[in-house]
Amino acid sequence: MVVFEDIQDVEEWLAPCDYAGFWTAVAPWAIFTGDERAHYDQVMADGEVNPETVLICLKDMAMMELRARFGLKDRTHEPPDAQYLRRIH
Secondary structure (H helix, E strand, C coil), X not given: CCCCCCHHHHHHHHCCCCHHHHHHHHHHHCCCCHHHHHHHHHHXXXXXXXXXXXXXXXXXXXXXXXXHHHXXXXXXXXXXXXXXXXXXX
């Protein structure tokens, strides 16, 4: 199972997933039910929605759930000069 330090870790983890890979990746976290997957499979099979749009929305929903579940924050980048400021002050 993947360990996430921040929400960008989740985003980077989900980015390369295609539709089938997405469902495999999120399965251990039980974010969606089997009925929800069947619903998305059906609306895509019926041509009601663009599959790329569905995948983008599913990834966003998974990121929101994992953010809430694990209390993930945005990645904080330390400026390169911050280490020098700590040494002087």
